[in-house]
Amino acid sequence: MDYRPDAEQQMLIDMVRKFVREEIVPLEDNLDPDGAELDPADHARLVAKTKAMGLYGIDIPKEFGGPDIDIVTRTLLAIEMSQHRAGLYVPCYGVFGGAGLAQLFEANADQKERYLFPTLRGEKKVFFGLTEPSGGSDPARAIKTRAERKEQGWVINGSKIFISGADRAQYGIVFARTDASKGRGGITCFIVDSDTPGFHVRRVVHTLRSASYATELEFKDCWVSDAQVLGEVNKGFAIANDRLSRQRIPYAASCIGVAIKANEMAIEWAKIRSTFGELLANRQAVQWMLVDNELDIRSSRYFTLEAAQKALRGEPFRTEAAMAKLTASEAGGRVVDRSMQIFGGMGMTKDLPLERWYREMRIRRIGEGPSEVQRMVIAREIVSGGVGNA
Amino acid sequence: MRLRLNKPWRSLDAAETARVQGQLGVYQIADASGTIVMIGEAGARTTFGLRSELQRELAARGPGFSFRFEVNQQYRTRWFEMLMVHQADHGELPLDNRANPPKLGRLSPA
Numbered sequence: 073m074d075y076r077p078d079a080e081q082q083m084l085i086d087m088v089r090k091f092v093r094e095e096i097v098p099l100e101d102n103l104d105p106d107g108a109e110l111d112p113a114d115h116a117r118l119v120a121k122t123k124a125m126g127l128y129g130i131d132i133p134k135e136f137g138g139p140d141i142d143i144v145t146r147t148l149l150a151i152e153m154s155q156h157r158a159g160l161y162v163p164c165y166g167v168f169g170g171a172g173l174a175q176l177f178e179a180n181a182d183q184k185e186r187y188l189f190p191t192l193r194g195e196k197k198v199f200f201g202l203t204e205p206s207g208g209s210d211p212a213r214a215i216k217t218r219a220e221r222k223e224q225g226w227v228i229n230g231s232k233i234f235i236s237g238a239d240r241a242q243y244g245i246v247f248a249r250t251d252a253s254k255g256r257g258g259i260t261c262f263i264v265d266s267d268t269p270g271f272h273v274r275r276v277v278h279t280l281r282s283a284s285y286a287t288e289l290e291f292k293d294c295w296v297s298d299a300q301v302l303g304e305v306n307k308g309f310a311i312a313n314d315r316l317s318r319q320r321i322p323y324a325a326s327c328i329g330v331a332i333k334a335n336e337m338a339i340e341w342a343k344i345r346s347t348f349g350e351l352l353a354n355r356q357a358v359q360w361m362l363v364d365n366e367l368d369i370r371s372s373r374y375f376t377l378e379a380a381q382k383a384l385r386g387e388p389f390r391t392e393a394a395m396a397k398l399t400a401s402e403a404g405g406r407v408v409d410r411s412m413q414i415f416g417g418m419g420m421t422k423d424l425p426l427e428r429w430y431r432e433m434r435i436r437r438i439g440e441g442p443s444e445v446q447r448m449v450i451a452r453e454i455v456s457g458g459v460g461n462a
Numbered sequence: 463m464r465l466r467l468n469k470p471w472r473s474l475d476a477a478e479t480a481r482v483q484g485q486l487g488v489y490q491i492a493d494a495s496g497t498i499v500m501i502g503e504a505g506a507r508t509t510f511g512l513r514s515e516l517q518r519e520l521a522a523r524g525p526g527f528s529f530r531f532e533v534n535q536q537y538r539t540r541w542f543e544m545l546m547v548h549q550a551d552h553g554e555l556p557l558d559n560r561a562n563p564p565k566l567g568r569l570s571p572a
Contacts, residue, residue: 105506106538109565239546239567272570275465276543278536285539287567422506 075377081145087125088152095121096164100157105422108158108283110165118167129169129192131322133177136192143321147380150322151373154329157425160432161281163326169194175245175261175311179302187243187263199238201246201264201289202312205231209445211247212256212309217291219248219260225297226250226262228270232289239273239287241266246291247308254306261308263300270294280431316441320393321383323440324376324400328369330429331400331407335365337426338411352414361410368403375399391453398446401436408433465547465571471496471528479517482531484510488540489531491519491558499527500558501548503541547571 077085095118099110110118122128130146132138141149153163176188176198190196207214217230228248238244243265251258264271270292277286303311339362342353352358376399379392408429412419419426437443453459467490472478474491489512491500504515512531519529534540546569549555555563 104538108538237567239569240565273568274570274572276539276546276569278539278543282536282538285542287569290572 075374075381077148081148084127084141084145085148085152088127088149089155091121091125092152092155092159092164096156096167103158105157105425105428106283108162108165110167115165115167118164119169122164122168127168131170132192136177136188143383144377144380147321147325147376150325151329151332154326155333157428158283159333160326160330160429160436161283163329175302175315178311179263182299183263183302190242196242197237197240199235199241199244200315201232201235201238201244203232203234205233205288208234209442211312212259215247215249215259217246217248218252219250219262219296222295225295225300226260228262228264228291228294228296230291231274232291234277234286235289236284236286238266238289239276245302247312248291250308251306256309258306259308259312260305261302261311262296263302264291264294264296268294268296279435281435282431283428317390317393318383319440320397321376321379321389323436324372324379324393324396327400327404327433327436328372328376330433331365331369331372331404334408334411334426334429335362335369337424338362338365338414341415358414361414365407365410368407372396372400372403391450391459394441394446394449397440398443398450401433402443404436405430405433465543466551467530467532467544469530469532471530474516474520474523474527474529475525476517476520478529479513479520482513482516483533484513485533486511486535486537487531487533488537488544489516489519489529490544490556491523492528494526496528498548498556500556501541501544503537504531505537542566543569 099114119128126139129138130141130149134140150163153168154160158165176184176191179188187196191198202208202211204214204216206216217228217232219226219228228246230248232246243263246262246264247259248262249258250260271294272290272292274288274290277288279286342358342362343351345352375392376396379389379396382389382392408426412426412430415424415426418424421427450459471492486506487504489502489504490498491502493499502515502519504512508514512533516529516531532540542564545555545559545563546566549566550569550571
């Protein structure tokens, strides 16, 4: 397969690459090394630029006002957007806009009016409430939060953990068990306004990702009406699953972007740093690390673009998305680690972005489904005969 | 880690601030009545972490204040958390954090 960008894709890649290098990276010199937000004036100025570039709201479908860029091109651009210090989790500090949560594109007309459109206009923020203290890898079985029928609505009780943005969001998409006798067939998805009585953001959860935090939520007799059910009762797991599969492609792409940048820095350093009278670039031990970096980057890029192409063609891509997420998150960690080794002591400091990438990249082997779950997804397909010669 | 910083207060003076480690973390400043007037962070851009931040506070405020701190590599998220907890407990931010606060969410800590 030929994954070289076509002329139009290359033009967009060049445009975004220039934007990252000339607009984003210089601002980071004045931010905390763990910064996650731009000064509001800078943010507004750069949003105006991405709108002028025709790339604002890049992940929003055309029918909802997005720029109509296909998923392969978006993947190529996501690789570019993450090539800066905060890029793994906050690509370009959000100045290209977000799509909100993709599930809302499937919401009913009333829900779209109340939630999707305000989110797309930037008036409302949303959180995704899936993971619970009982586990995140197997949501179909781990979800203990329950919703019980009451007065033309549902009463939600339970807790969620590792939920990003819940303390700032106006509403969330929350998964709860509505039929205890069924596994994945007993979960329903609810839209919960964050000012609903009984909804609490109980604490901040500090992690390796010290630029921003997750939260722990508690639902205590939190009543929501039937109008807040997203999709159908007991069919919420499919909504969660679809989101998890789709999310794995951009998730992989940002790992690749950071790996590319780390490797680029390591190469530059190896060309100018001498030890014992010889440039690092001329030492076989370092050359082999650079070779391994290149192999890791190219292989994860291949898997990620393959997944994006299958999604673009409308074919099932869950297995390929798992392969992309698995390879890119694991390879990204190795590339950053080797690059730090090449930099030596400087690689450990907050003067360089490597230490932040090292911490954040470690989370990537867990977030959006750990490596072991990705392997289970792929293995299931292999054993059932679904994976052949690509 | 405790949600609320409850270490003993130290006098914000030259001798006490000189004893503080040059590590990253968060701190609180209280006035003579014990009211917390500032919650700050000592991030990676500071010259000597908590020590230089507290010495800067001392130079700016003069005598009559006290401080306490927590060494914490997650100084950024811990700072946000402490501000949100203070807001939840007191209904408002400390006086000296009100002029230019970071974007905060809302917590309802148990």
